Amino acid sequence: MSTTMAPPPKKTNRIGLEVLSYKGGKTTLCAGCGHNSISERIVESFYDLGVEPWKVAKFSGIGCSSKSPAYFLGLSHGFNSVHGRMPSVATGAGLANRNMLGIGVTGDGDTASIGLGQFMHLLRRNLPLIYVIENNGVYGLTKGQFSATADLGSKLKTGVLNDLPPFDCCSLALSWGATFVARSFSGDKKQLQAILKTAIAHNGLSVIDVISPCVAFNNHPGSTKSFDYVRAHNEAVNQLDFMVEREAIIADFAPGTVETVTQHDGSVLRLRKLATDYDPHDRISALTHLQQRHAAGEVVTGLLFVEADHGDLHTFLDTVERPLNALGEAELCPPIEALDRYNVVHR
Numbered sequence: 001m002s003t004t005m006a007p008p009p010k011k012t013n014r015i016g017l018e019v020l021s022y023k024g025g026k027t028t029l030c031a032g033c034g035h036n037s038i039s040e041r042i043v044e045s046f047y048d049l050g051v052e053p054w055k056v057a058k059f060s061g062i063g064c065s066s067k068s069p070a071y072f073l074g075l076s077h078g079f080n081s082v083h084g085r086m087p088s089v090a091t092g093a094g095l096a097n098r099n100m101l102g103i104g105v106t107g108d109g110d111t112a113s114i115g116l117g118q119f120m121h122l123l124r125r126n127l128p129l130i131y132v133i134e135n136n137g138v139y140g141l142t143k144g145q146f147s148a149t150a151d152l153g154s155k156l157k158t159g160v161l162n163d164l165p166p167f168d169c170c171s172l173a174l175s176w177g178a179t180f181v182a183r184s185f186s187g188d189k190k191q192l193q194a195i196l197k198t199a200i201a202h203n204g205l206s207v208i209d210v211i212s213p214c215v216a217f218n219n220h221p222g223s224t225k226s227f228d229y230v231r232a233h234n235e236a237v238n239q240l241d242f243m244v245e246r247e248a249i250i251a252d253f254a255p256g257t258v259e260t261v262t263q264h265d266g267s268v269l270r271l272r273k274l275a276t277d278y279d280p281h282d283r284i285s286a287l288t289h290l291q292q293r294h295a296a297g298e299v300v301t302g303l304l305f306v307e308a309d310h311g312d313l314h315t316f317l318d319t320v321e322r323p324l325n326a327l328g329e330a331e332l333c334p335p336i337e338a339l340d341r342y343n344v345v346h347r
């Protein structure tokens with residue numbers, strides 16, 4: 001007589017989905033590319049928090065990094081735009097429907113070279129968007145030319161030296177008003193996951209600069225964006241622990257070194273200070289710290305700046321709650337009297 005065993009129950013998250021529902025297509029990027037690890041952290045973070053994938057909109061530009069939204073959140077909406085122009089597409093989509101959670105994935109070339117102008121305008125608007133820069137210092141897709149984030153003096157595999165100073169995306173974000181600025185490393189699973197989860201809860205733009213080595217073109221001695229260089233020079237300013245509202249707070253950090261930041265949705269971020277002189281609420285000293293440590297050759301990581309209660313672009317523009325595609329003709333086309341009233345007020 002044969003007995004059949006019931007299969008073990010499948011592991012699901014708080015909305016009953018398996019992790020498979022948060023995955024995408026099979027990656028076509030190089031084996032070992034940092035961008036693949038970032039996709040994995042995105043899958044885990046959205047699964048762990050039980051985000052409804054069909055309420056997520058993914059955006060990207062052009063590059064190996066910009067291909068990666070195809071490899072996570074396959075049930076979400078997606079728009080792969082033009083090189084360096086993702087911010088304007090994400091802004092339009094965000095304004096048209098404020099009920100979607102936006103995530104943009106971009107490269108250092110996409111953001112800091114061709115897309116710099118678009119990035120600067122995104123920073124001053126505080127659009128609710130998780131903006132992940134997969135930063136490898138080169139144009140991976142077009143075979144390894146230096147991008148605008150390559151450090152002065154860093155070397156290509158061919159021996160060519162970079163003789164221009166870099167744009168530091170975190171310093172730019174701090175200077176131009178971003179309300180959430182973080183840096184991580186694709187090889188630091190725990191830190192990157194905690195930063196992504198915090199960004200999901202943040203009310204506004206979250207800029208996350210992730211050093212993500214390109215194993216094909218920028219992972220050799222002489223590169224400052226290689227796995228070995230970042231591991232040897234990584235200076236985390238804090239250690240993060242993120243809890244959604246309903247989770248019990250278990251204190252695993254020594255008292256006195258921990259700061260608690262409550263997000264607008266009631267979730268809690270706990271920060272353990274590693275650099276005692278570092279204050280993640282002081283924009284100016286965050287900038288100074290970043291630049292001083294960069295001059296010393298260090299890669300500063302962690303949550304660099306957060307302002308939890310700043311209004312977002314919807315607050316400034318007083319946008320409608322309902323998505324534009326759910327409004328009827330009468331709401332979208334006001335009568336001529338409404339135009340007359342408007343012209344009187346704005347004459």
Ligand SMILES: Cc1ncc(C[n+]2csc(CCOP(=O)(O)OP(=O)(O)O)c2C)c(N)n1
Pocket residue numbers: 062063064065066083106107108109110111114134136138139140141142147
């Ligand atoms: C308007 C335009 N200019 C140039 C290109 C060629 N191009 C494609 S990807 C790319 C750079 C991508 O670099 P990055 O954003 O750093 O992404 P990575 O491939 O390194 O992840 C360039 C220059 C293009 N596709 N469109």
Ligand code: SF4
Pocket residue numbers: 028029030032033034035064065136140141213214215216217
């Ligand atoms: S070329 Fe570089 S950036 Fe592109 S997939 Fe390969 S390792 Fe990644």
Ligand SMILES: [Mg+2]
Pocket residue numbers: 063107108109134135136137138139140147
């Ligand atoms: Mg790049």
